[in-house]
Amino acid sequence: MYVIVAGGGQVGSNVTRSLAEMGHEVTLVEQRPDQFARLEEEFGPVVLRGDATEIHVLERAGIARPPELVLAVTGDDEDNLVISQLAKEGYGVPKAIARVNNPRNQQHFDLLGITQTVCATTSILGLVEHEMPEHGLVRLLELQKEGLLVVEVQVEGGSPAAGKRAGGLGLPAGSRLVSVFRQGRTELVEPSTVMRPGDQVLAIVPQGSVPEFRRALLGAPR
Amino acid sequence: MRALVIGCGRVGSSVAKGLAAEGWDVTVVDENEDALARLGAGWRDGFVVGHGMDTTVLESAGVAEADAAVVATDGDNTNIVIGQVLQKRYEITTVVVRVLDPARAQFYAERGMQTICPTQTAIAALLDTVRATAPQPSAAS
Numbered sequence: 001m002y003v004i005v006a007g008g009g010q011v012g013s014n015v016t017r018s019l020a021e022m023g024h025e026v027t028l029v030e031q032r033p034d035q036f037a038r039l040e041e042e043f044g045p046v047v048l049r050g051d052a053t054e055i056h057v058l059e060r061a062g063i064a065r066p067p068e069l070v071l072a073v074t075g076d077d078e079d080n081l082v083i084s085q086l087a088k089e090g091y092g093v094p095k096a097i098a099r100v101n102n103p104r105n106q107q108h109f110d111l112l113g114i115t116q117t118v119c120a121t122t123s124i125l126g127l128v129e130h131e132m133p134e135h136g137l138v139r140l141l142e143l144q145k146e147g148l149l150v151v152e153v154q155v156e157g158g159s160p161a162a163g164k165r166a167g168g169l170g171l172p173a174g175s176r177l178v179s180v181f182r183q184g185r186t187e188l189v190e191p192s193t194v195m196r197p198g199d200q201v202l203a204i205v206p207q208g209s210v211p212e213f214r215r216a217l218l219g220a221p222r
Numbered sequence: 223m224r225a226l227v228i229g230c231g232r233v234g235s236s237v238a239k240g241l242a243a244e245g246w247d248v249t250v251v252d253e254n255e256d257a258l259a260r261l262g263a264g265w266r267d268g269f270v271v272g273h274g275m276d277t278t279v280l281e282s283a284g285v286a287e288a289d290a291a292v293v294a295t296d297g298d299n300t301n302i303v304i305g306q307v308l309q310k311r312y313e314i315t316t317v318v319v320r321v322l323d324p325a326r327a328q329f330y331a332e333r334g335m336q337t338i339c340p341t342q343t344a345i346a347a348l349l350d351t352v353r354a355t356a357p358q359p360s361a362a363s
Binding site: 053054055056076077078079081082086089090104105107108111112 | 275276277297298299300302303306307310311323325326329333
C-alpha cells in the first residue's frame with residue numbers, strides 16, 4: 001500500500017516507522033527545517049520537506065498516483081482539514097484519516113465530510129468514562145453516519161427506571177432499549193420488561209439525546 | 223444589512239471600515255484585542271475578540287443574521303475552513319475568502335467558494351505593466 005503521512009511530529013514519525021516496518025511504501029512530509037533534518041537522518045529519502053497544504057508539495061509526494069491512504073496528522077486542525085480535502089476531492093484518494101487536535105474542531109471535520117478522524121482528547125475522555133462505572137452510562141460505539149450511539153447503562157436502586165416497564169420510561173424519540181443483562185443472562189427488552197436494580201441495559205440513542213436518555217433511566221447526574 | 227469580517231489586519235480592517243461607511247452593520251472578529259485600534263477611534267460597530275474557528279465566537283458576533291462575510295485572517299487554511307463553515311453551517315449567501323496561495327485559491331474556487339487571491343492579482347498586474355511599458359522581445363530571441 002502507498003501512504004502519504006503529512007506532519008512529522010510524534011504521531012507522524014511513529015506511524016511512518018510502523019508502516020515502513022509493515023512493508024508499506026510511505027512518504028512523510030514535514031515543513032519545519034530542524035524536525036525535517038532529524039527525520040531525514042532516521043528515514044532517509046522517505047521524508048520530503050515542505051508544506052503539505054501546498055498542492056505542488058503534495059504532487060511531489062505522489063498524491064496523483066494516488067496513494068491508498070493519506071494521514072493528515074499535523075498539529076494544526078485547519079491544515080489537516082485542507083490536506084484531507086485536497087487529497088479526497090482533488091485527487092480521488094480513497095481514504096484520508098485526519099487528526100483533530102482541538103475537540104471543538106471536530107464539528108468542522110464532520111460538516112466538511114472528513115468522516116475519519118482521530119482525537120486524542122476525545123479518546124482519553126471516552127476511556128475515562130469507561131473506567132468510571134458511577135458515571136452510569138458508557139458509550140460503547142459511535143455510529144457517525146447514522147447519528148447514533150450504542151450505550152450501556154446500569155440501573156441502580158434509586159434510578160427512576162427501577163421497577164418500571166420499559167414501555168413507560170418516557171425515553172427520548174429515536175432511542176430504544178435492546179437488551180438487559182441480569183443474573184448472568186441476556187434478555188431482549190420488550191415494552192413489558194420491568195427494569196430492576198443491577199440490570200445492565202444495552203441501548204441505542206440518537207447523538208444529541210444522551211442527557212435526556214440518562215435522565216429518564218438514571219435521573220439527574222450526580 | 224449585516225456583515226461579518228473575520229481577521230482585523232490591514233486588509234480586514236480596511237474592508238470593515240469600507241463596508242461600515244457604505245451603511246453596513248459590521249461586526250469584526252479578531253483573536254487580538256489590540257487589532258481594534260486598526261479600526262480607528264471612531265469605530266461604532268461591533269468587535270468580538272476570539273478565533274473565527276470557534277462557533278461560540280461566531281455566534282456572539284451575530285453569524286446567524288449575517289448577509290455577507292469576508293474572511294481575511296493571516297492563515298490561508300484558517301480562512302478556507304472558516305469560509306466553508308460560514309457557507310455550509312450558517313448558510314451565509316455571500317462569503318468572500320482571501321487565499322494567498324494561487325493554487326489553493328483556484329482549487330476552492332472550482333468548488334464553489336468565492337476566493338480572492340492577492341498574489342494572483344499582483345502577478346497579473348506586474349506582467350501587464352511590463353508588457354505595457356517595455357518593448358517586447360522578439361519570438362526568436
